[in-house]
Amino acid sequence: MRWIWIDKFTEFTSKQSATAVKNVSLAEEHLHDLYPAFPIVPNSLIVEGMAQTAGILVGEARNFQEKVVLAKISKATFHRLVRPAETIQFAAKIEQLNEQGASITGTVTVNGEPVADIELMFSHVDQNLAGLEFPEHNFVFTEQFTELLKTARPSKPVML
């Protein structure tokens, strides 16, 4: 099972931008691993949330035909910690996209307050292998990821 680090897309404009949210719960074990009695979201997982938001945006831009892999964290500047019960917003924008890969800029906020500025590079691995081969099937975009994209559509509460 893949670890999905965003809960829902709140905006998705194909080939341009996407915004996703993640609700942080005290019940998440990894929050307690960094500092005793002071749970925080590790910055590395904030980068992962942005990578998932932006990675799906980049993948969708080519109809999930490419294996999109996070290749470089060009920049990651953090401004504040994220604590339990907060909602993280990941906003990603495609800066450049071609057959080889994409670059994105992202801003992370909580309640409109800046948490981090992140720039990432994604590689379309099949285009950058110099003779090497990866498995035929797209191991990046599993059903879990593509289902997540559907959350960008407005939905009504599920009534019982």
Add this chain to the structure above:
Amino acid sequence: MAMSRDEIYTKVQAVLVDALGVDEEEVTPNAVIRDDLGAESIDFLDIMFRLEKAFNIKIPKGEMMPENVANDPNIVKDGVVTPQGIAMLKEKMPHSDFSSFEADPKLDNMSKLFTVNAIVNYVQQKLEQPQAA
């Protein structure tokens, strides 16, 4: 007005500082992008994207640096670039200085063709070409 070589150099320097996290002083004209500035494969795509943005140009795949040449037996034989290969590379990379490479054309030395000066030359040539409408 056309951009001067110094202006191009300053912009290329800024691109490399941002893409590779190196100091400005390290980006000298003869610095080799891979060996001296520590670029890895994905950095070349990063550099390409940043150049496209900085100079408002389009860089087609393989134009700045030919790809997959190592797998072609006409170009590389026993780890050495053949005379035919050198001729092909010279044609495809008019922005690079081949004088040292021709003296010792090992495949491993090919990365030395891609210097800061080569990028500046490439951009200069690109900017001198008539832009597509």
